[in-house]
Amino acid sequence: xxxxxxxxxxxxxxxxxxxxxxxxxxxxxxxxxxxxxxxxxxxxxxxxxxxxxxxxxxxxxxxxxxxxxxxxxxxxxxxxxxxxxxxxxxxxxxxxxxxxxxxxxxxxxxxxxxxxxxxxxxxxxxxxxxxxxxxxxxxxxxxxxxxxxxxxxxxxxxxxxxxxxxxxxxxxxxxxxxxxxxxxxxxxxxxxxxxxxxxxxxxxxxxxxxxxxxxxxxxxxxxxxxxxxxxxx
Numbered sequence: 001x002x003x004x005x006x007x008x009x010x011x012x013x014x015x016x017x018x019x020x021x022x023x024x025x026x027x028x029x030x031x032x033x034x035x036x037x038x039x040x041x042x043x044x045x046x047x048x049x050x051x052x053x054x055x056x057x058x059x060x061x062x063x064x065x066x067x068x069x070x071x072x073x074x075x076x077x078x079x080x081x082x083x084x085x086x087x088x089x090x091x092x093x094x095x096x097x098x099x100x101x102x103x104x105x106x107x108x109x110x111x112x113x114x115x116x117x118x119x120x121x122x123x124x125x126x127x128x129x130x131x132x133x134x135x136x137x138x139x140x141x142x143x144x145x146x147x148x149x150x151x152x153x154x155x156x157x158x159x160x161x162x163x164x165x166x167x168x169x170x171x172x173x174x175x176x177x178x179x180x181x182x183x184x185x186x187x188x189x190x191x192x193x194x195x196x197x198x199x200x201x202x203x204x205x206x207x208x209x210x211x212x213x214x215x216x217x218x219x220x221x222x223x224x225x226x227x228x229x230x231x232x233x
Contacts, residue, residue, distance in 0.1 A: 148183025
């Protein structure tokens with residue numbers, strides 16, 4: 001028998017946001033539904049940990065920026081590393097509110113980690129320097145927004161994956177820093193944009209099981225050289 005419980009609901013200006021818990025065969029899964037579209041759940045979080053690992057290959061960093069709070073699993077993966085400051089930018093204010101309210105243990109852990117600062121806003125504006133909170137540079141930037149450029153929850157989020165924004169993000173990295181982007185499947189156009197910014201662009205395809213289905217979850221990375229001069233051409 002399966003049961004679905006609504007944990008929290010908010011009618012945000014960008015559309016309804018619903019956090020719910022699905023219980024089946026004794027297994028509990030958190031789900032996030034935004035504007036009627038499935039955004040993510042907690043049934044498979046290995047790629048969030050991989051995202052953190054690829055963005056922080058040494059396991060250490062002074063400052064990290066995460067675009068997208070979601071259910072909090074990417075923040076949890078980063079906070080498991082030796083990181084000094086974690087800036088999280090989330091466009092849905094209700095998710096930040098629910099984190100401080102502790103509606104799930106994972107969101108509460110993100111909100112009450114003293115290294116974590118939760119900022120309500122559009123991460124694109126932060127990367128492009130339009131928003132002045134928070135301010136870079138960062139040793140790593142992780143974008144866990146939407147499900148990639150080909151599966152947008154809001155069409156205006158396409159601007160996040162343009163050459164203009166990604167080049168700005170690259171410019172917000174410290175020397176040796178890495179930008180990592182989570183996608184639901186390979187996005188050749190995104191890879192081409194990153195390759196146009198620097199030769200360090202890489203595609204990491206992870207064949208992931210979700211029940212009886214398999215998905216080619218993909219993480220894109222681009223890193224700045226360790227020396228001081230810019231790698232971008």
